[in-house]
Amino acid sequence: MSAHANTYVPKSRVAKWFESRLPLVGLVHSSFVAFPVPRNLNYFWTFGAILIAMLMSQIVTGIWLAMHYDPSAANAFNSVEHIMRDVNYGWLLRYMHANGASMFFVAVYIHMFRALYYGSYKAPREILYILGVIIYLLMMATAFLGYTLPWGQMSFWGATVITSILGAIPIVGETIQSLLWGGYSVGSPTLNRFFSLHYLLPFMILGVVVLHVWALHVTGQNNPAGIPIKSSKDAVPFTPYATVKDVFATVVFGIFFAYWIFYQPNYLGHADNYVPANAAVTPAHIVPEWYFLPFYAILRAVPDKLGGVILMFSAVIILAFAPWLDTSRVRSSNYRPIYRQFFWLFVVVTVLLGWLGSKPPEGGYVIAARLCTAYYFLHFLVVMPLVGLFETPDRVPDSILESVTGPGKQVSGAGIPAGAAAAPQTKG
Template identity: 55%
Template structure:
């Protein structure tokens, strides 16, 4: 690409000495983008928008929050009642976490469906999974900060999981707590890390975008850009598309902020933390529920390993398996649009994740969706089994045996002649 010519003398003077404006121009204005991207590609930019919203609202909340076990709960109530628009900042932040995970989960499942993890985009995919892990750590520590009942007991349950590891488990839990029980040192550690990790996520996002621009965007057909006719400049075509998507997203986001701010929360978290009173049913936030269900589904020992350790390993394996997907998928076709068999297994995976989420929210002894004779724990075990079978067995076997539909010769052909029907 030729260097842009700036008519504004100030812009030209700055850009000649620090070409950051030219860099942004090439990356966000002239960047050649596949001409067939759907609205499913909006969720990456939406996730970036909500990340900035979370960082800004968090900075202003910190100005009024007191990270002390005796004052944290009251300081949150003061933010809600006495600080000008404190209620708005907190509801933007709390509901922003849920919106962030919704955007990222849709973004990941879109990548799974269209094969965005395949070569040459493996590193791009890895960085995305690292962002997810950093988000989970940040969200968990942030959930502890209000120091309500569910915050305190959720932290107790989750941190105790590390004690399942032999030899290092108990010292690790003591280090996490900053003592021999959850208290003020724990709250201070979680507060400092919760403030730090969003900037780590921001750095990973920069790497993610850098890797994206190095290998170019995937598209619904999975066919790479071959000619200039296959692409269009990012601006104005996709900036307008992203702005429309953001408008729809803001309607949904702000609906929860103003009309249902506690929809994703737990009522017990409006009770101050009490180490002597255990809530009837301890559950994590909704975005952790599938992993929580996998953890609880392992209720047996194997090869001398206790059930608790196996459950923790299974929970971590549910995320680690995502790192090796580029090699588990043996199909030579990238997009599931042209894979008539695998696309149905993908639908089953989505249903399976919702089932895991439901199981994670219910007590293990409850009947599954009111069905007598089928307990939540049993359904959780079946859903966990399918989750791992999908990636470790179904994906490689179907990739070898499936006969995909013929691919279009180019992106332009798919746009002009109807994609898979070309």
């Protein structure tokens, strides 16, 4: 998994025998113990560990819930009520899983905005970044499928609306729609398909996460200064320096997660989902979960159905092209005074799109959604290329050490051992 030198030396005869045949301990040691990380990493770099913890929580609670869930239109709603009322600690498992999806997206959005701000998508980390976008797409698919499983009013009508828009895709749209439905409308076959896919996709996410971590250890970590490790003084061993920070941040995030589980378990859900699905009664206002709202606003901002579908999917896919749309030779926005303002405007616009997605598609809400949608795409297609060409960046430190201590100052304390390999030196 790591492209760095393995400094692990087994001491016992059994360990030497095992390491010569399957160097698993050496792999873990080189990747998560001796692996050199920049000494200037801040707490935004702990969200990778938080996301792994949340993924494992979702998989474990999901497997347990699946043991008691009945994926049929007739019994799905009642099986969820059975989990909540009759299964030992079923209420806790369900609240952990339902709120865990929201916490997963809170962490992933912070992780993504951090990557965009500090330029973590630039060479040589393009594949690492694209794998992250793939994980995000798989997360969105998994979350949507999971939202339909309680088979309440909002679950049913959310599934109906989202699967119906797929029919607008030329040539293959109706085929995809009928395969998902398993019939001529959303019903029991649809629920069976969604349950199967919802159970499968987290393990696909786990597989891509392994590739993501592998790619990270090949290229080395980015850092707030956006400059490569050049000497042993620029880096510290992953353990204990990064692991202690990761564990602390994960515990703090876990406390935040626990607040939603025990004090506001239903706040992020929708009241209509506690009413059994009824195809004859349409809710007054159909909305997806909060983490889909920016893209839902983009979908509704376009009067043409096909155009809305194209823009909605393009809003996610365009993220993968950031490494080639950004023309600046400086990674970190800390040293890009003009682009930094546009970045924060982009964050505000994205949050505003989320708010507009929760409002009725009428009047000023639609106009505001169209303006925000326009800027969302202009940020990638116009701002990134042009600002990178014409902006005069601030002076970038010559080394990570200088970014921490200031010019001409020395540092005392642990660095990576002299014999350990530093992260690959790359330009940009």
